[in-house]
Amino acid sequence: MPELPEVETVRRGLHQLYLGRPLLGLVLEGHRTVRRHPPGLLRQLEGRVLEGTDRVGKFLFLRWSGGRDLVVHLRMSGQLRAEQRGAQRRPHTHAVMAFDGAGEVHFVDPRTFGELFLLDEARPEGLGHLGPDALRLSAGHLARALDGRRAPLKALLTDQRVVAGVGNIYADEICFAARVRPDRPAGSLSRPAVARLVAGTTDVLARAIEAGGSTLGDGQYCDLFGQPGSFQLQHAVYGREGLPCRSCARPVARVRLGARSSYFCPRCQR
Ligand SMILES: [Zn+2]
Numbered sequence: 001m002p003e004l005p006e007v008e009t010v011r012r013g014l015h016q017l018y019l020g021r022p023l024l025g026l027v028l029e030g031h032r033t034v035r036r037h038p039p040g041l042l043r044q045l046e047g048r049v050l051e052g053t054d055r056v057g058k059f060l061f062l063r064w065s066g067g068r069d070l071v072v073h074l075r076m077s078g079q080l081r082a083e084q085r086g087a088q089r090r091p092h093t094h095a096v097m098a099f100d101g102a103g104e105v106h107f108v109d110p111r112t113f114g115e116l117f118l119l120d121e122a123r124p125e126g127l128g129h130l131g132p133d134a135l136r137l138s139a140g141h142l143a144r145a146l147d148g149r150r151a152p153l154k155a156l157l158t159d160q161r162v163v164a165g166v167g168n169i170y171a172d173e174i175c176f177a178a179r180v181r182p183d184r185p186a187g188s189l190s191r192p193a194v195a196r197l198v199a200g201t202t203d204v205l206a207r208a209i210e211a212g213g214s215t216l217g218d219g220q221y222c223d224l225f226g227q228p229g230s231f232q233l234q235h236a237v238y239g240r241e242g243l244p245c246r247s248c249a250r251p252v253a254r255v256r257l258g259a260r261s262s263y264f265c266p267r268c269q270r
Contacts, residue, residue, distance in 0.1 A: 004165030057164025078114025
């Protein structure tokens with residue numbers, strides 16, 4: 001599932017290819033991709049110029065002339081792919097945006113959890129539930145969010161209401177960088193440990209963006225140009241059960257938290 005670094009990589013590709021381009025047309029297939037408002041409302045975007053791109057957590061924003069924002073949420077398996085004009089649509093293509101002089105963007109989503117919507121037309125909750133973007137996280141905010149909580153630290157780090165953009169992979173990597181176990185009660189962290197988490201978040205995510213994100217064995221994530229990321233080669237713990245810790249060489253351990261696995265070093269993380 002794409003997390004902040006993968007979504008940011010896609011955003012940069014969109015910015016590079018389509019900024020300043022008018023949208024010639026937007027074609028929707030299937031019924032699940034636009035579900036917060038009547039799908040036909042997206043036709044309002046036709047003829048508008050892409051004036052900016054933005055991202056909060058895992059949500060991508062395409063800002064159009066006249067003050068309209070199209071939100072793209074890739075969720076589990078969504079991809080945006082740059083294609084030539086009139087290119088054959090691969091299976092599970094649910095939306096096609098054609099740009100003047102710059103080809104097309106295809107929204108491909110086998111599992112159909114992803115979605116597109118106009119920000120103003122979204123259901124009232126909109127994006128109001130999102131915590132601060134993980135790249136703008138402060139120690140004060142995180143300390144308040146963790147204070148008194150008995151839930152495992154990882155459950156809060158991956159809660160988009162606490163911090164937006166961190167998911168299963170990067171939560172493990174951030175906990176390793178901060179030398180804290182992901183299964184610790186969130187409220188048990190000292191102030192220095194919270195500060196290390198904030199620093200670790202910035203460091204891990206910045207390095208992951210630099211590497212174009214992580215592409216796991218399922219090959220599900222790729223960027224706008226179909227290229228995989230390479231940060232999986234730098235993972236310290238995620239997916240490395242039994243392999244030597246990159247810091248102390250002791251085998252990386254795995255623990256189940258809820259429905260998902262978490263990876264950590266029993267010596268380096270407390
Ligand atoms: Zn270690």
